[in-house]
Amino acid sequence: MSPPAAPPRSTARPSFWLAVGTLWWRELLHFYRHRSRVLGALGTPVVFWLLIGSGIGTSFRPAAASAQMNYLEFFFPGTVILILLFTSIFDMMSVIEDRREGFLLSVLVAPLPRSCLVLGKMLGGTTLALAQGLLFVFLAPAVGIELQPLRLLLVAGVLFLIAFALAGVGFVLAWQLDSVQGFHGVANLFLIPLWLLSGALFPPAGASGWVRWIMKVNPLTYAHEALRAALYWNAGALGEGPPLGPAVGVTAAFALLAGAAAFWVASRPLTGNSG
Amino acid sequence: MSQTPAVEVANLTHRYATRTALENVSFSVAAGEIFGLLGPNGGGKTTLFRILSTLLLPSQGEARVFGDDVTRRPLAVRRRLGVVFQSPSLDRKLTAAENLRHQGHLYGLRGKELSQRTRELLARLGLADRADEAVEKLSGGLRRRVELAKGLLHRPDLLLLDEPSRGLDAGARRDLRAHLSRLREAEGVTVLLTTHLLDEAEGCDRLAILDRGRLVAEGTPRGLKKTIGGDVVVLETQEPERLRAQIQERFGGHPTVLDGRVRFERPQGHRVITELVEAFPGQIQAVTLSKPTLEDVFIQKTGHRFWEEEQAEPTR
Numbered sequence: 001m002s003p004p005a006a007p008p009r010s011t012a013r014p015s016f017w018l019a020v021g022t023l024w025w026r027e028l029l030h031f032y033r034h035r036s037r038v039l040g041a042l043g044t045p046v047v048f049w050l051l052i053g054s055g056i057g058t059s060f061r062p063a064a065a066s067a068q069m070n071y072l073e074f075f076f077p078g079t080v081i082l083i084l085l086f087t088s089i090f091d092m093m094s095v096i097e098d099r100r101e102g103f104l105l106s107v108l109v110a111p112l113p114r115s116c117l118v119l120g121k122m123l124g125g126t127t128l129a130l131a132q133g134l135l136f137v138f139l140a141p142a143v144g145i146e147l148q149p150l151r152l153l154l155v156a157g158v159l160f161l162i163a164f165a166l167a168g169v170g171f172v173l174a175w176q177l178d179s180v181q182g183f184h185g186v187a188n189l190f191l192i193p194l195w196l197l198s199g200a201l202f203p204p205a206g207a208s209g210w211v212r213w214i215m216k217v218n219p220l221t222y223a224h225e226a227l228r229a230a231l232y233w234n235a236g237a238l239g240e241g242p243p244l245g246p247a248v249g250v251t252a253a254f255a256l257l258a259g260a261a262a263f264w265v266a267s268r269p270l271t272g273n274s275g
Numbered sequence: 276m277s278q279t280p281a282v283e284v285a286n287l288t289h290r291y292a293t294r295t296a297l298e299n300v301s302f303s304v305a306a307g308e309i310f311g312l313l314g315p316n317g318g319g320k321t322t323l324f325r326i327l328s329t330l331l332l333p334s335q336g337e338a339r340v341f342g343d344d345v346t347r348r349p350l351a352v353r354r355r356l357g358v359v360f361q362s363p364s365l366d367r368k369l370t371a372a373e374n375l376r377h378q379g380h381l382y383g384l385r386g387k388e389l390s391q392r393t394r395e396l397l398a399r400l401g402l403a404d405r406a407d408e409a410v411e412k413l414s415g416g417l418r419r420r421v422e423l424a425k426g427l428l429h430r431p432d433l434l435l436l437d438e439p440s441r442g443l444d445a446g447a448r449r450d451l452r453a454h455l456s457r458l459r460e461a462e463g464v465t466v467l468l469t470t471h472l473l474d475e476a477e478g479c480d481r482l483a484i485l486d487r488g489r490l491v492a493e494g495t496p497r498g499l500k501k502t503i504g505g506d507v508v509v510l511e512t513q514e515p516e517r518l519r520a521q522i523q524e525r526f527g528g529h530p531t532v533l534d535g536r537v538r539f540e541r542p543q544g545h546r547v548i549t550e551l552v553e554a555f556p557g558q559i560q561a562v563t564l565s566k567p568t569l570e571d572v573f574i575q576k577t578g579h580r581f582w583e584e585e586q587a588e589p590t591r
Contacts, residue, residue, distance in 0.1 A: 029368070110381040
């Protein structure tokens with residue numbers, strides 16, 4: 001065997017943000033190439049909105065609303081949240097696929113801290129959710145909600161926080177579970193009810209005591225209220241929940257906490273692939 | 276080039292909750308070698324592979340890659356490692372070139388350097404004209420080549436391959452083999468691969484044979500076979516135990532019974548065959564005389580056949 005020539009070593013140094021960026025971009029590419037996902041995450045909530053909104057129509061009369069509000073309008077922010085939930089949570093399901101395929105391993109042996117992986121994936125899911133949510137928000141004028149540029153910016157900011165928080169929750173779940181079916185099960189059992197009890201479908205005022213109590217501690221209630229307040233610039237809100245400031249505050253804390261939880265679970269060793 | 280071994284494993288032990296996967300394993304791999312870890316499934320290869328690729332912390336002992344300890348300096352080790360896992364790590368929805376671009380970014384490669392390197396590797400692996408096809412449209416053999424390109428992209432000093440030929444047909448396996456040797460020449464990379472295939476192990480410069488977590492032999496394929504001392508004689512008979520005892524009594528040595536056949540090693544085995552047939556008339560149905568193979572080495576060192584436990588484990 002002839003002695004090998006000195007290999008031309010690369011001078012490149014691993015870069016945290018380049019890696020985060022590439023993982024982020026991969027999420028977007030993936031989503032775009034799975035067309036059915038785009039349809040599912042955006043289409044389902046929109047169909048819900050149209051059917052439930054039109055079905056209930058004007059028979060819905062929240063006690064606190066000053067003027068009569070069509071249910072299509074009432075249900076509008078809730079639908080945006082559902083789009084964010086579907087997109088960011090289900091995008092994080094790809095963590096399970098990445099692990100089943102060897103992709104996750106190949107990222108884990110790259111000379112990078114794991115936080116890089118978490119951030120890249122979460123920002124990817126957040127971006128997708130934000131984009132889909134905003135796409136729907138542009139329909140707001142159709143139900144009589146005015147959109148001014150500044151208000152839109154505020155809405156985008158709130159949506160970012162909500163999407164990031166949900167992506168964090170999705171990441172934590174996906175990291176622990178090893179089957180897509182299990183993930184669906186948990187999502188349906190916990191996350192959908194959390195959304196149902198966020199004020200998206202009905203205001204807390206008329207609900208029974210225990211439901212109101214859950215709604216009070218449900219972070220999605222504050223997310224929903226923050227979005228509603230941002231869409232109406234506080235003016236047309238139902239006046240039941242906390243005002244914009246505190247609602248955004250709680251939502252930001254939710255995002256921070258969910259993000260921290262995702263970093264924490266990812267820093268622990270992988271399970272389910274001994275061998 | 277420095278004399279630091281590419282891989283140095285000393286008294287490595289790893290225990291899972293219920294079983295010991297590696298027990299006091301020590302060996303080293305010189306820079307520039309193609310080194311094989313040969314063993315049946317469940318032998319401890321994958322555990323060792325995971326430890327070397329910094330994914331698993333060993334219970335005891337040390338493992339170093341070019342002098343850096345895998346537990347104490349994982350990031351330094353990872354920079355010098357290229358890893359090709361057994362399970363496909365490619366993004367099937369992405370093209371080969373896109374997969375490589377993402378991989379390059381993870382290692383800090385970008386821009387012109389990255390695109391140049393990508394082109395170079397794809398050409399070297401005969402993938403230049405398939406670069407822009409989605410990976411899911413490529414054949415298994417081609418995908419494995421893209422995996423190889425992915426592992427080599429950042430010019431690692433050590434390439435770790437876990438069962439590189441799993442799932443490949445004979446042609447694709449030969450093809451991979453040829454690419455590996457060429458890459459070793461061109462890139463000066465040290466290769467450590469795990470395998471449960473005897474013919475794949477034959478192609479390595481040196482081997483370590485693992486069985487049930489223990490290192491049972493180490494050396495060049497030729498050197499290992501030489502330890503057998505001559506030829507391998509296998510006799511088919513109705514009453515293997517009786518024949519074994521008789522042979523031992525008359526000819527000495529250490530005949531063994533494996534799978535209902537009597538087996539022993541003897542220099543110039545052809546000479547003994549006539550004697551045997553004459554000595555035990557009617558007892559011997561068939562005689563096989565062969566040069567020792569790596570499987571014979573394995574049998575001699577472990578007392579059981581290579582494939583025994585393979586049967587018990589469902590193939591994926």
